Amino acid sequence: MKVSTAKKEEVPYKGEHLVKLEEIENQVSELKTQLESLSKSSPENKISLIVFSGDLDKALASLIIATGAAAMGMDVVMFFTFWGTSILRDKGKKVGGKDFMGKMFGTMLPKGVCELKLSKMNMAGMGTVMMKSLMKKKNVASLEQMLELAAEMDVRIYICEMSMDLMGFKREEMIEYPNLTFCGVAKYLEEAQSSKVQLFI
Amino acid sequence: MSEDIKVDKVMDLKGMPCPMPIVKVSKGIKDVEVGQVIEAITTDPGALADFPAWAKTSGNEILQTDQQGGLIKFYIKRKA
Numbered sequence A: 001m002k003v004s005t006a007k008k009e010e011v012p013y014k015g016e017h018l019v020k021l022e023e024i025e026n027q028v029s030e031l032k033t034q035l036e037s038l039s040k041s042s043p044e045n046k047i048s049l050i051v052f053s054g055d056l057d058k059a060l061a062s063l064i065i066a067t068g069a070a071a072m073g074m075d076v077v078m079f080f081t082f083w084g085t086s087i088l089r090d091k092g093k094k095v096g097g098k099d100f101m102g103k104m105f106g107t108m109l110p111k112g113v114c115e116l117k118l119s120k121m122n123m124a125g126m127g128t129v130m131m132k133s134l135m136k137k138k139n140v141a142s143l144e145q146m147l148e149l150a151a152e153m154d155v156r157i158y159i160c161e162m163s164m165d166l167m168g169f170k171r172e173e174m175i176e177y178p179n180l181t182f183c184g185v186a187k188y189l190e191e192a193q194s195s196k197v198q199l200f201i
Numbered sequence B: 001m002s003e004d005i006k007v008d009k010v011m012d013l014k015g016m017p018c019p020m021p022i023v024k025v026s027k028g029i030k031d032v033e034v035g036q037v038i039e040a041i042t043t044d045p046g047a048l049a050d051f052p053a054w055a056k057t058s059g060n061e062i063l064q065t066d067q068q069g070g071l072i073k074f075y076i077k078r079k080a
Helices: A002-041 A056-071 A082-088 A100-108 A123-137 A143-152 A161-167 A185-193 B020-031 B047-058
Strands: A044-051 A075-080 A156-160 A181-183 A195-200 B009-013 B037-042 B061-068 B071-077
Touching: A044 A056, A044 A082, A044 A185, A056 A075, A056 A123, A056 A143, A056 A195, A056 B020, A075 A082, A075 A185, A082 A156, A082 A161, A100 A161, A156 A161, A156 A185, A161 A181, A181 A185, A185 A195, B009 B020, B020 B037, B020 B047, B020 B071, B047 B061, B047 B071
Parallel strands: A044 A075, A044 A195, A075 A156, A156 A181, B009 B037
Antiparallel strands: B037 B071, B061 B071
8 A cells, every 4th residue: 555655656756856866876977986086096906116225135125025025916016226226237248338437337336136245244245255155054045046036926127217327237238037127217106106015225 | 633634735845034935835825726725834933924914915814823843834725
């Protein structure tokens, strides 16, 4: 009985209901667009690291964090800038055509992971040698191994073009790494904006 | 206790320091099916904090942790 009366009551108000329905539909679509823009700006399960330092210890720390994060299922992006760019130089590659300053920087800065020094207790290289032998003894992976591991785990590596230019490094003297990309600050900022974790090492 | 857990794969991670245990486990767990269990044996004391953290973020489950002397055994069920 009640149902039929309710139905009868609905009829005269049908127009009004339609207007309300339209209002709700508008609100829903507005919410949808808001939600879309929100999910676009919310951070992804991603970590972006700036590797500024060219020291052995800091390079090791950043690579451990990077591979660890990849193991946790995170998307990992590393930006090598300033002194950090020398970490990615390839010892076996020789490039010509550098000017005087470029040659000087090229000789004075470490050529790749095997030439990095400790930031503390280097003691004219003795400290670094001792640390490397300790790492071997304690089974800590070497930087070469960590870089290989990072490549295997799809860690993305970007190098700052401007730093390379300052130090006179050429693209041809950098290591072989899958999808190694040369970039500027905007690329880093784009990745950092959508990262949950950001580190500067 | 561990007898009633059926292990599908054993991973020997003895002597490996951070971050290798979780790196290896994150790869090794992909060799078993979802629902299957791996037993990871490590000597890294840091793993006691690391494995639960890894399991939580990667969406897997640690069924049991056994400590015998310096050996730590994790029974991990693949869930994701």
